[in-house]
């Protein structure tokens with residue numbers, strides 16, 4: 023089966039505008055690298071964003087580890103994202119009831135929704151967490167990744183749990199199948215039957231607004247090309263750290279496991295030359311992706 027390129031997927035009718043933007047950035051910059059900027063000084067983070075910006079499609083932050091966060095910092099980060107054409111992903115891992123995450127996303131010290139294009143959430147609380155986040159983020163054109171798997175040793179997000187997370191994003195499929203019915207001319211009957219089925223699902227559909235753009239995962243877990251798969255726990259050599267982190271290589275993640283974006287922190291941050299390291303992850307990532315495309319053809 024021929025696999026779609028990032029550029030082809032950007033053009034799909036039901037892809038979220040933010041996913042389109044990301045896929046186009048990836049294609050234009052030939053980069054599926056998201057740098058995890060896990061540093062504790064705002065100045066250093068901005069420096070990283072400016073110097074690595076040209077090599078990355080996305081910059082991931084943990085703003086709550088900054089010792090000197092200010093609103094000015096987030097404005098500067100946004101300018102750098104525009105200057106270098108990358109998206110900002112605050113790795114907040116929301117995991118509470120809808121009403122609480124709404125406040126955590128919009129308010130508090132960080133006002134995450136005002137500057138971060140993408141956030142992520144655990145699915146543990148059920149659909150309410152997505153509903154709460156989307157009440158804030160959807161009108162702003164933001165997107166959310168659901169955490170379906172984790173890279174850490176002994177993670178409980180496996181098997182049936184992972185499948186349930188994927189099902190939580192099925193709302194997206196509704197529009198997708200209607201379009202399929204129409205474009206493939208499957209006929210009115212089929213469409214009507216499907217619409218009935220959809221109306222049965224309506225409650226669920228309302229609870230799953232089109233705000234979820236993909237997953238945090240170790241491998242491709244959804245066949246829908248509209249969804250972006252992003253994988254943390256990546257270094258040039260497989261292995262781990264002393265606190266349970268587990269690493270796979272860019273080749274393994276993008277070529278064999280079928281993920282779309284590699285998230286790299288210490289593999290770049292602890293390298294003697296961060297820019298050189300970022301360029302080498304970008305290059306490996308792009309080669310692994312083109313190899314996968316070639317293999318599918």
Ligand code: UP6
Nearest residue numbers: 058171172173174254255267286287288
């Ligand atoms: N992260 C993981 N694994 C997950 C989810 N998120 O490592 O399952 C995040 C971490 C860190 C980054 O919070 O910011 O990705 C990985 O950093 P590293 O490359 O330095 O290990």
